[in-house]
Amino acid sequence: MFISGIFIAIASLPLYGRVLSWFSPVSYAADLLYKGWVQGLLRRAHDVVMLVAFAAAMFALSVIRMRAWNK
Numbered sequence: 001m002f003i004s005g006i007f008i009a010i011a012s013l014p015l016y017g018r019v020l021s022w023f024s025p026v027s028y029a030a031d032l033l034y035k036g037w038v039q040g041l042l043r044r045a046h047d048v049v050m051l052v053a054f055a056a057a058m059f060a061l062s063v064i065r066m067r068a069w070n071k
Helices: 013-019 025-039 043-071
Strands: none
Touching: 025 043
16 A cells, blocks of 8 residues: 555655556556546546456456365
8 A cells, every 4th residue: 555656656666666566456546546537537548457457367366266265
């Protein structure tokens, strides 16, 4: 949550923090909420695509995990 840009601006993070923020879905959600109101959702398509990709990946991993657990 601290690398997502909610509490500390991503631009002020060190390089490793900025790289880690690419892998945080919260940073895309925060960016979408912050900039989506001003620019509109169509201009923030990258954030929407990344959030859908994170959701799909987490869902796929949970299905795989549940299938393995139920065997």
